[in-house]
Amino acid sequence: MKRLINSLVIAVFVIVSAAAGQTVSDAPAFTIDDLMKVRRVSDPQLSPDGRWIAFTSEVYPDCATDDCNREREQKASESKVKAKIADRLLYRHWNFWRDGKRTHIFVASSSGGEVRDLTSGDYDAPPFSLGGPTDYAFSPDSKELAFARNTDKDGALSTNGDIFIVPVTGGEARRITGDNRANDLSPLYSPDGKYIAYRAQSKRGFESDRWQLMLYDRKTGKSRSITPEFDLHVDGFVFAPDGRKIYFTAGERGRNPIFEVATGGGQVKKIITEGSNDDVKVTPDGKTLVFTGQNLRRPIEIYRANQDGSGVAAITKTNDDFLARFKLKAAEEVTWEGADGAKIHGFITKPANFNPARKWPLIVLIHGGPQGAWSEAWSYRWNPQLFASAGYVVFSPNPRGSTGYGQKFIDEISGDWAGKVYTDIMNGVAKVASLDYIDRERVGAAGGSYGGYMANWLEGHNDDPRVRFKALMSHAGVYNLTSMYGATEELWFIEWEFEGTPWTNPDMYARWSPHLHVKNFKTPMLVIHGELDYRVPVAEGLQLFTSLQRQGVPSRLLYYPDEGHWILKPQNSKLWYDTVLEWFDTYLKPKARS
DSSP: OHHHHHHHHHHHHHHHHHHTTOOSTTOOOOOHHHHTSOOOOEEEEEOTTSSEEEEEEEEOTTOSSHHHHHHHHHHHHHOSOOOOOOSSSOSEETTEEOTTOEEEEEEEETTSSOEEESSOSSSOSSOOOSSSSOSEEEOTTSSEEEEEEOOOSOTTTOOOOEEEEEETTOOOOEESOTTOSSOEEEEEEOTTSSEEEEEEOOSTTOTTSOOEEEEEETTTOOEEESOTTOOSOEEEEEEOTTSSEEEEEEOBTTBBOEEEEETTOOOOEEEEOSSEEEEEEEOTTSSEEEEEEEETTEEEEEEEEETTSOSOEESOOTTHHHHHTTOOOOOEEEEEEOGGGOEEEEEEEOOTTOOTTSOEEEEEEEOSSSSOOOOSOOOSSSOHHHHHHTTOEEEEEEOTTOTTSOHHHHHTTTTOTTTHHHHHHHHHHHHHHTSTTEEEEEEEEEEETHHHHHHHHHHHOOOOTTOOOSEEEEESOOOOHHHHHHHOSOHHHHHHHTTSOTTTSHHHHHHTOGGGGGGGOOSOEEEEEETTOTTTTTHHHHHHHHHHHHTTOOEEEEEETTOOSSOOSHHHHHHHHHHHHHHHHHHHOHHHHO
């Protein structure tokens, strides 16, 4: 334990000091002065021999020294002029402006002194990613670092990350996955150093293509997939200590089981089935798995299990006493027939005081992505339990485009944003609304991002004779596909989804754009958007609210000047829930209002 504590102290000290600006190989030992000049750093990784720490930080790629970086930073922060100049795309991303900076990977000596940039140049290393394992790793002998980087000229159009290797002492990096024009990310060395495992996609420009688990042979320089027939997305993974197996997680029907596969290939075996799991590690003797797990009644805790998946037990129970008082109900699974006879799956969450003899209002939650899924997992964002605790039955469908149901199911939403998926959702809503305990006259729907898009589409298509929505909520929703194209940043996404640009494929953009159905708007709608949302820019929400107001539709705008695509600040999140629940209470609980 003392050794672990010392290691952590060294790690924090080195990372903070390195972030202060020592980026050249002859940097002096760290001093207290360095600690006063901290920059943001991320994802520290300790080398196996304990001598090095790798981390990422943002720098100006044309600066040869840290004095140059520091002077540029200071000049920008002190200037009264806050204008920005861009000369290429991806000049801003999600919720921040690039300002000419790049993310680079640094290595710092754990004994102090030496810090070097291993990925210099006008590229991000690693490239931006919304999930998955850390995109760099030390070799077992601590002499080499494998990392991911995208060197294509136009980052707004490319999903072509590659794996590189570079000596820890510095030098020219070597690309090892250049034959694949789609993403190769998440490198990890085998314990014996013979292989580098990584995740790879095969469709260029498609960020939601299936992630396979690849194995690169360091001796032959050849790569092969060890999950060629596995039709789910490989997420986090880890080698067994003897290198013969890899354990990994993958989304499946709203859960994240743990799987194993032999490094020699063969059948993938599911060994832990329940809950949403991640962060798998293996004890040095190979006998025990340690991982994080969660479900819709319990936030993340740490678990252990035998290496074959048996004997799952919680190591931590941090929230048990606190959550016991709420008597939260487990999510119930539901299936129904969608478009073309496909079997669609989702969840129903009921209030703690649920009584089947009563008639309950229903809220339908529509997930974003669109290549995403509702899962049996805990979150303070879009948590079904908070809606249920306010007196609603909550329906969370996973229609076309949802992950965890095979790649074909995912692919069937591209170019068809309100086609089969609309039928999938409405068939599910009709089924749930027909349950004896649901008041079909009190049904609302809410969604964010793509889910907001679908709420916007429902606003103009709220005419299903089986069930009509009494109120809607759109958070960060896509509204005008043409304006969205011109202001968003990841152009590979929208060009894949709509098979071109607004000028090369205008019919596709017009066919699926909610803004062309304003004449049908009549359902009360709450609109929420953040000024710092560069993924779905704020003008989408403002256009929607203006259209609703001009049509005389009861509507309200909740605008956040300090939030992006997600509402991340705790007090802002509280306001979000308060405003959303008040909106639905107004239209779905009229007696409560009076």
